[in-house]
Amino acid sequence: MPEFLVDEAIEDYAYLQTSAEPPLLQELIDQTNLNMGWPQKLSGRLVGRTLKLLSAMVRPKQALEIGMFTGYSALSIAEGMPDDGRLVCCETNPRAIEFAQGFFDRSEHGHKIEVIFGRALETIEKLDMALDFTFIDADKRNYLNYYERVKEMTRPGGLIVLDNVLWSGKVLQPESEIDDILVETNRRIAADPDVENVFLTLRDGLNVVRKKD
Numbered sequence: 001m002p003e004f005l006v007d008e009a010i011e012d013y014a015y016l017q018t019s020a021e022p023p024l025l026q027e028l029i030d031q032t033n034l035n036m037g038w039p040q041k042l043s044g045r046l047v048g049r050t051l052k053l054l055s056a057m058v059r060p061k062q063a064l065e066i067g068m069f070t071g072y073s074a075l076s077i078a079e080g081m082p083d084d085g086r087l088v089c090c091e092t093n094p095r096a097i098e099f100a101q102g103f104f105d106r107s108e109h110g111h112k113i114e115v116i117f118g119r120a121l122e123t124i125e126k127l128d129m130a131l132d133f134t135f136i137d138a139d140k141r142n143y144l145n146y147y148e149r150v151k152e153m154t155r156p157g158g159l160i161v162l163d164n165v166l167w168s169g170k171v172l173q174p175e176s177e178i179d180d181i182l183v184e185t186n187r188r189i190a191a192d193p194d195v196e197n198v199f200l201t202l203r204d205g206l207n208v209v210r211k212k213d
């Protein structure tokens with residue numbers, strides 16, 4: 001499967017015509033590339049600026065991220081949140097947590113972020129939050145479980161954003177169990193009467209879902 005689903009020259013053009021992330025996030029990308037395994041897990045400018053924009057429009061007081069990695073998307077979401085907003089991030093990789101925390105400590109938005117180590121499903125079972133905004137970007141095996149649980153926790157009008165919903169195009173010809181889970185998650189969201197959504201062909205696919213009032 002291609003790394004880019006969109007023509008690479010078009011992807012580059014879109015990148016250049018999108019607002020740059022703040023210098024601290026550019027440094028975070030560089031340091032992730034230098035120091036972390038699988039740096040391509042970091043979502044990058046197009047997804048990151050989309051999250052920032054959506055967050056700045058919703059102004060979430062209570063937000064959740066499932067799958068934080070080195071903190072790029074967390075800081076992008078936090079940028080759009082009010083100063084007293086709270087973003088809970090779930091992550092299982094202690095190295096990624098340590099790395100991200102170093103950047104949160106240096107950011108004017110870092111005080112909004114609380115990281116919880118452990119498997120996200122167990123973490124969110126215990127969370128008592130009325131969510132305004134959630135970004136789902138961890139293990140694909142649990143995507144449907146994450147969606148169902150987060151939807152319950154989301155207040156009317158709140159947003160749920162899911163990354164990698166095109167799964168490198170494998171949703172068109174599913175072969176594995178994980179491919180099937182992505183297909184089923186997408187199908188359930190599109191058929192869910194409780195929400196309205198737009199399935200964006202941005203990078204590896206970004207599903208933006210709004211719980212109806």
Ligand SMILES: C[S@@+](CC[C@H](N)C(=O)[O-])C[C@H]1O[C@@H](n2cnc3c(N)ncnc32)[C@H](O)[C@@H]1O
Pocket residue numbers: 041042043044066067068069070071072073074090091092093096118119120121137138139
């Ligand atoms: C694609 S990366 C997240 C990228 C990040 N959101 C960004 O945009 O830069 C997925 C992350 O989810 C974490 N992860 C995987 N399974 C998890 C689970 N069950 N609970 C919490 N985090 C998990 C991985 O350790 C990894 O750091």
